[in-house]
Amino acid sequence: MQPKIRLGISTCLLGEPVRFDGGHKLDHFLTDTLGQYVEYVPVCPEVECGFGIPRESFRLVGNPENPRLVTTRTHVDHTDRMVQWARKRVQELEKEELCGYIFKSGSPSSGMERVKVYDRNGVPGKVGVGIFARIFMESFPLLPAEEEGRLHDPKLRENFIERIFALKRWRETISLTRSLGVLVEFHTKHKLLILSHSPEIYRAMGKLVAEGKKFSLQTLYEKYEGLLMQALRMRTTAKKNANVLQHMLGYFKEQLSPAEKQEMLEIINQYRQELFPLIVPLTLMNHYVRKYNQPYLKEQLYLNPHPLELQLRNHG
Ligand code: SF4
Numbered sequence: 001m002q003p004k005i006r007l008g009i010s011t012c013l014l015g016e017p018v019r020f021d022g023g024h025k026l027d028h029f030l031t032d033t034l035g036q037y038v039e040y041v042p043v044c045p046e047v048e049c050g051f052g053i054p055r056e057s058f059r060l061v062g063n064p065e066n067p068r069l070v071t072t073r074t075h076v077d078h079t080d081r082m083v084q085w086a087r088k089r090v091q092e093l094e095k096e097e098l099c100g101y102i103f104k105s106g107s108p109s110s111g112m113e114r115v116k117v118y119d120r121n122g123v124p125g126k127v128g129v130g131i132f133a134r135i136f137m138e139s140f141p142l143l144p145a146e147e148e149g150r151l152h153d154p155k156l157r158e159n160f161i162e163r164i165f166a167l168k169r170w171r172e173t174i175s176l177t178r179s180l181g182v183l184v185e186f187h188t189k190h191k192l193l194i195l196s197h198s199p200e201i202y203r204a205m206g207k208l209v210a211e212g213k214k215f216s217l218q219t220l221y222e223k224y225e226g227l228l229m230q231a232l233r234m235r236t237t238a239k240k241n242a243n244v245l246q247h248m249l250g251y252f253k254e255q256l257s258p259a260e261k262q263e264m265l266e267i268i269n270q271y272r273q274e275l276f277p278l279i280v281p282l283t284l285m286n287h288y289v290r291k292y293n294q295p296y297l298k299e300q301l302y303l304n305p306h307p308l309e310l311q312l313r314n315h316g
Pocket of ligand 1: 012013018043104107110
């Protein structure tokens with residue numbers, strides 16, 4: 001059996017009663033659906049830092065760029081204690097081979113963005129980042145990170161899951177003996193996936209791989225990983241996907257009849273106008289790839305970047 005993808009997660013999202021009031025924030029998609037493919041590494045900054053359950057709640061106050069973590073009622077400042085603990089915890093997490101992290105939205109410790117920060121008059125603005133989340137993201141800038149709330153958006157969900165699966169494949173690749181050939185093979189399979197996110201970075205990566213001999217393998221791999229994560233972070237759009245599908249259609253010049261080509265073009269155009277989800281043109285394309293056993297396309301992860309059961313390409 002393949003080892004599962006390891007993801008860090010805010011403990012309360014798994015249904016553990018670790019919140020300040022002894023409650024939890026169980027998220028069924030994360031536990032029941034995504035949970036089949038991943039192994040979670042839970043982190044509850046407030047409990048692990050030594051605050052009990054129940055405890056007084058916290059809030060962020062002061063400068064949104066560098067806020068303080070204080071108790072809501074008694075106004076005790078626990079920032080230094082949390083920062084010290086967080087720095088140690090991220091060092092431990094380096095050994096966990098994480099492929100991503102799912103944060104609890106809105107939390108002064110775990111929130112990834114738009115966390116309330118209160119000004120000196122006690123007025124909140126949604127402008128901050130939780131203390132632990134900030135230190136984590138600064139330590140792992142390339143690692144896919146999302147919040148459970150944003151993962152309810154089908155497009156953000158697909159993007160995040162595509163990235164964690166790609167990072168897992170990349171980690172498996174770098175565990176092999178490193179060589180330009182191994183990198184070229186990985187890149188070849190991911191070409192259309194990368195193109196569907198960013199044509200610009202796709203070109204930069206093609207150039208990097210083509211000029212691979214100029215660099216040491218270590219530098220080459222590092223540059224490649226940076227570009228890969230940067231590319232996949234960009235959102236796909238109907239327009240970008242339609243361009244990739246049209247590009248794929250070019251591989252069937254010989255095999256498809258004019259009527260079949262016309263039909264496929266019409267479907268691609270209707271998809272471009274967002275009349276139906278990506279799964280529709282992809283299913284037909286997959287059919288042709290299998291039927292004609294097209295060697296380049298059948299290796300493309302674009303056609304199969306994550307398990308079908310997650311139904312990530314069924315949205316409009
Ligand atoms: S949001 Fe973070 S700190 Fe708060 S209970 Fe959940 S895991 Fe713990």
